[in-house]
Amino acid sequence: MKKLLSFALFDCGETILGALIFSTFYPLYITQHIDPKLYSFLYGFAFLLSFFVALPLAKIADSKAFRKQFFTLFTLLTVLLGVLLSLSAFHPQKNLFIYLCMVVFHQQAMVFYNSLLAGLSQRGFASGFGVAFGYLGSSISLIFLANWLKVPDVFYQASFIFLILALPAIVSLPNLPFRKRVSVREITKGKKFLLLILSILSLTEVANTLVAMMGVYLKNVFTLEEREIYRVIGLSAFGGVLGGIIFGKLTDKLGARTLFPLGFLFWSFFLILLFFIPKDFVLILGLMGGLSLSHLWTTSRVLLIERFPIEEVSVRMSFLSLTERIASTTGLWAWSGFMFLTSNNYKLSALLMVVFPAVGIVFYVLSRR
CATH class of the missing domain: 1.20.1250 (Growth Hormone; Chain: A;)
Structure with a gap:
């Protein structure tokens, strides 16, 4: 403990x-x-x-x-x-x-x-x-x-x-005693690793866009005041705490290989919910967003440890870190592009973001072959 x-x-x-x-x-x-x-x-x-x-x-x-x-x-x-x-x-x-x-x-x-x-x-x-x-x-x-x-x-x-x-x-915290000379070239040649990183990237793009744009979305779509926006975001934090504990326990019990793919369903459902949910039930968005975020952050780093040699963990975690940074840019670029194509229709732009988890599940399935 x-x-x-x-x-x-x-x-x-x-x-x-x-x-x-x-x-x-x-x-x-x-x-x-x-x-x-x-x-x-x-x-x-x-x-x-x-x-x-x-x-x-x-x-x-x-x-x-x-x-x-x-x-x-x-x-x-x-x-x-x-x-x-x-x-x-x-x-x-x-x-x-x-x-x-x-x-x-x-x-x-x-x-x-x-x-x-x-x-x-x-x-x-x-x-x-x-x-x-x-x-x-x-x-x-x-x-x-x-x-x-x-x-x-x-x-x-x-x-x-x-x-x-x-x-x-x-x-x-204990130091890992494992030693191995790691070739970055060999790692990047591995299709399974690159496909898995792309599948994680697809969800991280949606997650980072949510974090950056949620307040703006709530204000423009539901005309919420700042106090009401803080309530939704506050419930997201509660969902994050709850989800971290629940998904952490489930990851140990079921394995990240089993649990991680649920993220594609979580984020697809969340984006569809953004489109259809009425204003009276908007607090549900906060809870669902927090649960989805905590699922992604909890399972993704464990997944890399489960699927690849533990002796290469630092190099592979470097790529996971890069994925999180790239997603901050590409997710917002995609959001801006969708807003342009839909003439600033926030709800339709959010719904179009579902393409990322849809593509991500394909990458993930291919990484398992």
């Missing part, structure tokens, strides 16, 4: 860090000094760079069994750069460089954090427990902490919260 709690506490701390710095306070701060388009470009570039940094590091981690060492290193570097953000806040250009390095280091920490999941016996419950704690962390940070925190102090304060919650994982 100690290891499970440590794994979950890191997820909670990482989500608080993301909600307060990456999603809220830093974009608001830096866009006062540079063009938002430039910030968006550099932020996206940092994610792309993080993948190319992660690949060689993941190869070293798998060949030398350095997964825990890299996890610890990049977690501490993320905290250090968060402190430096506060100290350099009056020098925007220097501060932006520090922030972009922090983004890259944070992504490395997440790759090796996910890799350490392979060393736990109850991988499904650990993953789901982490997702549940992550939802709790984001809710607590935005509801109770955000109003009290100010730039530049928020950068070191959020970093210290992250450090406190990460320390149990640094101390108690």
Whole structure:
């Protein structure tokens, strides 16, 4: 239980860090000094760079069994750069460089954090427990902490919260002893792996679009006020906590291979529900969205561990991380395209997004052959 709690506490701390710095306070701060388009470009570039940094590091981690060492290193570097953000806040250009390095280091920490999941016996419950704690962390940070925190102090304060919650994982999570020289070329030649990654990407595109556009959708389609939108999103967080625990337990009992494909049904049903549901029942959307998100985040990382050699876990988790980053862009591009084709019809555009889980299930079936 100690290891499970440590794994979950890191997820909670990482989500608080993301909600307060990456999603809220830093974009608001830096866009006062540079063009938002430039910030968006550099932020996206940092994610792309993080993948190319992660690949060689993941190869070293798998060949030398350095997964825990890299996890610890990049977690501490993320905290250090968060402190430096506060100290350099009056020098925007220097501060932006520090922030972009922090983004890259944070992504490395997440790759090796996910890799350490392979060393736990109850991988499904650990993953789901982490997702549940992550939802709790984001809710607590935005509801109770955000109003009290100010730039530049928020950068070191959020970093210290992250450090406190990460320390149990640094101390108690076991390092995987397995060693193997991994060839990225051989991995990318494997059709089953690439098809599986594409199937995960298809769901992640819908998930990330939901997170980015749900508030806008509710306001334009159902004319909800901000207070009502917060209720729907709040119920989504409740669904995320509940789903993390339920799907975590089921993943250990049934296996991620059995449970993951249900995501194609969940997301298809959710998108159809968006089209047909009347305003009086809109709260159901929040609950269903939270359950669908928690299912995806809980099962996808366990699925990679189940289906492929554990000795290659860090390299394969690097591709999972890239998938999550690509999906943030391609999902919103698809949404914008559908909005253009339907003359800004939100309901029809959301329904057309069902093409992603439909294509994804094909990729998944082909990956099993």
